[in-house]
Amino acid sequence: MFIEAFTILQKLFQKNGWSGAIGATYPDAANSFYANQTAILPDGTWIIAKILDPTDWANGFDGTKVVGDYYPENVAIANPYVYDWMMSANITKEEEELALAFFEFINRPEEIEAFILAEGGIAPNLEYSENFKQELSKNKLLTDFANNANPDTKYVPYFHDAINASLFTGDFSNFLPYLYNGQWTPEKFAEELTKAAKALQ
Amino acid sequence: MVKLFPLKNIFDNSMKGAKIKTLIWIYIFLLPSVAIFLSFYLVPIVTVAFTSFTKWDGFNRPQFIGLSNFIKLFNTSVFYESLFNLLGWSLIAATLHVGFGVLVAFVLYKKPFGWKFTRAVFMVPNVISVAAWAMIYKYFFRNDIGILNTFLRLFNPNININWFFEAPYAFWAITLTWLFYAVVVTLLVMGDLMAIPESVREGAIIDGANALQMAWYIDLPLCRNAIGVGVICSITARIAMYEAIYLTTNGAGNTMNLPVILVRSIMDGNYGFANACAVIMLIVGVLTLWVVDKAFKMDEKIY
Numbered sequence: 001m002f003i004e005a006f007t008i009l010q011k012l013f014q015k016n017g018w019s020g021a022i023g024a025t026y027p028d029a030a031n032s033f034y035a036n037q038t039a040i041l042p043d044g045t046w047i048i049a050k051i052l053d054p055t056d057w058a059n060g061f062d063g064t065k066v067v068g069d070y071y072p073e074n075v076a077i078a079n080p081y082v083y084d085w086m087m088s089a090n091i092t093k094e095e096e097e098l099a100l101a102f103f104e105f106i107n108r109p110e111e112i113e114a115f116i117l118a119e120g121g122i123a124p125n126l127e128y129s130e131n132f133k134q135e136l137s138k139n140k141l142l143t144d145f146a147n148n149a150n151p152d153t154k155y156v157p158y159f160h161d162a163i164n165a166s167l168f169t170g171d172f173s174n175f176l177p178y179l180y181n182g183q184w185t186p187e188k189f190a191e192e193l194t195k196a197a198k199a200l201q
Numbered sequence: 202m203v204k205l206f207p208l209k210n211i212f213d214n215s216m217k218g219a220k221i222k223t224l225i226w227i228y229i230f231l232l233p234s235v236a237i238f239l240s241f242y243l244v245p246i247v248t249v250a251f252t253s254f255t256k257w258d259g260f261n262r263p264q265f266i267g268l269s270n271f272i273k274l275f276n277t278s279v280f281y282e283s284l285f286n287l288l289g290w291s292l293i294a295a296t297l298h299v300g301f302g303v304l305v306a307f308v309l310y311k312k313p314f315g316w317k318f319t320r321a322v323f324m325v326p327n328v329i330s331v332a333a334w335a336m337i338y339k340y341f342f343r344n345d346i347g348i349l350n351t352f353l354r355l356f357n358p359n360i361n362i363n364w365f366f367e368a369p370y371a372f373w374a375i376t377l378t379w380l381f382y383a384v385v386v387t388l389l390v391m392g393d394l395m396a397i398p399e400s401v402r403e404g405a406i407i408d409g410a411n412a413l414q415m416a417w418y419i420d421l422p423l424c425r426n427a428i429g430v431g432v433i434c435s436i437t438a439r440i441a442m443y444e445a446i447y448l449t450t451n452g453a454g455n456t457m458n459l460p461v462i463l464v465r466s467i468m469d470g471n472y473g474f475a476n477a478c479a480v481i482m483l484i485v486g487v488l489t490l491w492v493v494d495k496a497f498k499m500d501e502k503i504y
Contacts, residue, residue, distance in 0.1 A: 019345035023366045023453065166465030174453040177366040199277045200469065 002193075006179060006186035008072070013180045016040075022177045036061040040071070044079060045120020048141045068144035075154045080161065116142070122149045164200055171196040246483065253476040263473065270477035279457045286372065286458055287439060287485070293376055294435035302386025302431060303424070307416060309387065310394045326382040335448035338378045339365065342449075363454075371454025378445050379438075386431035393427035394420060398504075422503075429497030436489045440482055459485075 013021060018038045020028060033041035034051075036059040041047075050056060051063040070076045085106075087099045105111065112123050113132040120142055128136070128146075136142055160168045175192055178184040184192070253270055255263035274280050305323060309316050326334065341348050342364035353360045364374040397420065405415050421428075443460035450456040459482050466475035494500060 020343060022344065022363045023339075023450070165468040169468065170452060170461075170465045173451060174366075177363055177453060181363075181367075199273075199279075200471075 003186050003190050006189050010179050010182075010186055010189075012072075014182070017180065022180055034061055035059045045122075045142065045145050048120050048139065051141065052139075064140070066141060068141045069148050070145075070153055073154075074148075074150075074152055075156055076149065077158050078155045079158050116146075120145065122146055124149060124153075163197065167193070167197055167200065249476045249479045249483075252473055253480045255473045257473040257476075258470045259467075259472040266473070270474045271480075273474060274462075274477050274481070277462075279452075279462060280459075282455055283458045283462060286456060289372065290376065290439040290442070290458075291436045291489070293380065294439050295432045298380055298383050298435050299386050299428060299431045301381060302383030303390050303421075303428060305383065306387040306390035306394060306424075307420065310391055320387075323384050323387065327384050331444040332448060334378070335445060338374070339449055342374050365450045366453040368455040371450050371456045374454075375446060375450060375456050378449065379442075383431075383435075385434055386428075389427040389431050389434075390424050393424040397423050425497050425503060426499055429493055429499045432497070433490060433493050436493070437486055440486050440489070 016039070018024070018029075018032055020032060024032075029038070029041060030043075030047075032038045034056045045068070048068075051066050054063065057063060085103060087096065091099070106115075109126055109129070112126055113129060115121070116123065117132070117135055117139075122145060136146055159172075163172070171193060175184070175189055175196075178192075179186065179189045252263050254265060254267060256266045256269075257263035305319075309320055340346070342350075344350055344361060344363045347364070349364065350360055350362060353362075362370055364370045401419060401423075402415060405419055410418065441460060442458060443464065446452060446456055446458055446461055447464070452458075452461045459478055463475045463478040463482070466472070466478060
């Protein structure tokens with residue numbers, strides 16, 4: 001599975017990659033997108049407000065023309081850092097009750113709808129209210145994401161959460177140039193990443 | 202009969218009293234530094250040393266695991282890559298970096314035309330944050346629109362080098378981000394140059410020494426301590442160099458170093474391993490102090 005993913009990554013970069021992609025951080029990628037240098041910016045729905053802010057546009061970029069989709073192949077990345085809440089194991093009964101009451105409050109349908117309108121996102125198991133749908137239709141990008149999510153949409157864990165933090169921000173990104181410039185095959189990339197992971201054990 | 206105290210005894214006693222008073226004041230003035238050192242340096246150092254022998258996630262009670270963290274560290278290839286880089290950067294720092302700082306100090310000491318302006322310009326990189334100049338260098342070395350590659354493409358249009366992300370270029374790209382910022386060394390050496398008594402130089406002039414001979418046989422040896430301190434500062438800065446690497450290569454292109462390993466271990470919640478790395482950094486730092494101290498005979502009086 002990982003080798004297959006790395007093969008797609010290598011192919012995507014070699015075929016359509018931005019010339020400054022090697023070593024680029026998120027701000028570099030975002031800047032090139034807002035400056036009309038790249039066609040795709042992998043990101044979450046929380047970025048919609050920024051895309052629609054004309055003060056960030058350059059080189060003829062027009063945020064209103066941006067479309068949102070689950071790419072490639074209708075796959076969405078679940079990002080627990082944005083939507084998930086955790087409760088510590090060592091809390092008192094009273095704290096637990098308070099936390100549960102808070103969770104119940106923030107997960108009321110109207111709260112979820114308000115959150116989606118403010119931050120973006122989808123709630124596949126929620127039947128949206130008419131008022132929400134009406135508000136949603138005012139924001140094209142939000143509507144794109146809400147409409148394009150369907151029962152076939154696959155939700156996968158964020159790669160960052162699937163491996164050690166240091167492996168993701170360190171070795172993985174350090175090895176990418178070798179994968180991108182073809183010096184390493186996807187198999188070799190996976191092998192080196194495995195070696196780095198074993199060194200952490 | 203009147204007993205007469207010898208004058209010498211009275212003088213000795215008052216000298217002793219003054220000495221004790223002076224000593225008391227010395228210790229009073231030292232007290233804040235000692236207190237800060239104990240609370241903010243010694244206690245963390247002892248904690249780091251102790252927890253380096255434990256498995257510790259930073260929250261729960263550390264579990265003693267002996268030398269396991271060190272054995273694990275010594276079995277990783279990035280550790281040797283880091284040591285190799287540190288050795289290379291330390292040699293460059295002690296020679297080219299300090300050498301450049303000393304050269305600038307000697308030139309500025311002669312007060313040529315525009316020396317004040319040059320001194321101010323030389324100081325500028327030190328007041329710019331590491332994050333800012335790391336960004337500047339990132340753009341300077343960028344493959345697609347970087348100034349360096351754009352210039353090189355005038356001669357070879359096919360140049361395609363990711364300076365910060367491919368070995369062996371990344372090592373040298375990192376080196377260039379600090380190599381010429383030697384103002385600390387320059388200020389240290391200028392201080393020593395200004396402290397050289399004029400009589401020493403006058404004696405050399407009478408003996409017929411020319412400017413080069415004065416610089417080589419008088420100024421340079423008399424600045425030995427400042428140069429030694431400069432070498433120590435430069436090497437220890439390389440041992441602790443984190444931001445410059447994190448903000449540029451992030452360890453890519455074989456530019457790993459000990460602080461990057463340390464921070465990555467903390468990211469994984471592996472504080473025991475991170476502290477084992479810190480202990481190694483501490484040992485390397487103390488060794489550097491000792492070696493430079495001996496090499497520059499810093500414990501011997503110059504005058």
